Amino acid sequence: MNAIYTSTNANRTTPAFSAEENIILCITSLHHRRYIEDIIHVIGLPIGSHVRLRYRKPYVAQAYWDMLNSGSISKSYKALIAVTGLKEDGTSTIIPLRKGSIVSARCDGDLAIVDIAIHEYIFTASLKTTFFQSLSTVAKNLPNDTNNPGHSPAHYLQPLSMNPKELSANSTVKGWEKVAAKFFEIDNALKPRASESLVPFLYHIKKLNGKETKKLEKRGQLFIKMGSKFDIDIHTIARPTGQAIRNPLGEIVIDLSHTAASFISSRRVRVDSSRDVKTIGLTTTPLFSNADGHLSIRMNIFKNEEADASAVDGSPASKLISASKRTELTLARYDFPLRVGGIRPLLASGLIAGAAALSVYKFSTQGEFKVQDALIPGIVFILTFFGLSLGIIKK
Incomplete structure (x- = not known):
């Protein structure tokens, strides 16, 4: 074999x-x-x-x-x-x-x-x-x-x-x-010139770790633990061409719509070489219940006006083009449902509710435990726990 x-x-x-x-x-x-x-x-x-x-x-x-x-x-x-x-x-x-x-x-x-x-x-x-x-x-x-x-x-x-x-x-x-x-x-x-390809470059998001991949496969949803850091490795590859890449072909843009997550790095991967890789970092904030949002990946391609004109008249398109001389087209967009939380919000809610219940508990002077002594602390624990689990999050 x-x-x-x-x-x-x-x-x-x-x-x-x-x-x-x-x-x-x-x-x-x-x-x-x-x-x-x-x-x-x-x-x-x-x-x-x-x-x-x-x-x-x-x-x-x-x-x-x-x-x-x-x-x-x-x-x-x-x-x-x-x-x-x-x-x-x-x-x-x-x-x-x-x-x-x-x-x-x-x-x-x-x-x-x-x-x-x-x-x-x-x-x-x-x-x-x-x-x-x-x-x-x-x-x-x-x-x-x-x-x-x-x-x-x-x-x-x-x-x-x-x-x-x-x-x-x-x-x-x-x-x-x-x-x-x-x-x-x-x-x-069918296109006579490589510059007119439908897809001038491609990207690849590296495989997530085992647990995250299993959750993603089961529900099609990304899960990130509360208070943790999450990295996304994005590889890019450009269509082979005999000319050097003078101007960026486009970029991969990550958009985040979530109240409990934010970027700790640039959210853009500029495609200006034949092969590259970049890591985009996210972090999540403390919260007391699982929170939902979405993470989007956009593939934008650039159309450079002066470069296109040079290609038509036969001269090499080696001049650097400013951003104002190009138009941007979104070729593809994918939205990941994103949930932040896991077991940690429940633990946080339970610990705070337990601390609140303990603060109102009165120990008997005779050293005997009575059921009625735990009634009020129990009610405080239940109300605090469910109140927190309704979703107090950082705005």
Whole structure:
């Protein structure tokens, strides 16, 4: 067996799917802006994050549509998320992105909705067989010509008859780099210049620790303990180009809407090199009940007016452009529900309520304990505890 499968390292590369797993193929494309946003999220978000893919009925295999309507979809199904596009020679291809678990799947009218908790990055392990060739043996009516809208609709959402071979999985930055490199090959072969790519760079949020990943996968929600520090490592990679990056391509911006959390670092990651990583830090304040809010990740791209003009007349776009000479476009945004608290607010409320109850307790001069002596302290404890748990937080 290949050495990459026998490594005992926690971040090892492993076979993507087992033979016993039931797999749902979820293909997206670069046709619409919404699909592009989905791809950015699938590639960039940490393990455990929930993404929602939507498909109109003509693009769903009838067998799977019937399963959705009957409500018989099991959460044990695994998802294989892929994207179709054009290579440099103009031929259609499909590349794998990530695997995941089906959280829920249903039909709403003529729309199939699939919620997926994303897992490792996946890529082909064989140099002889492409992913498209391997997929063709286990799937039917695949999208094979993105320039021919007149043909019968392909099945972008369908169950696979068996496990596609020669697929590897990796949960680390190395897996992300492999998937990003493949994506840049098809984004976008129709454009004559690299500067006109749909997605000039990609980001990756490093996997959270074990407990946080499990909570994120279960509910799609970030949990941060009260009074703790939380770091987010964001990697960025730019589309390969022969020219030096003179002006920033864009930036990743973190927005925070929460009464009990704040930044302790810059909330922006500027993309001004081919490869970079930055840590963004958050801290939470003391509170007496769990508090909810959200954390948003925005991917903004910059369009430099003077640089574009230079590219048209053939001169190198090496001049530094001021911020006033560029426009900003938000290409993708993802909102994490964010809960701050955990067990600590309950402990804090209990300790303060206990101190308040103890302060009104009167010890008997005879050294005997009487039930009625504990009545008032008990009432004080209950009122104080529930009063604090209603949510006194720092404003």
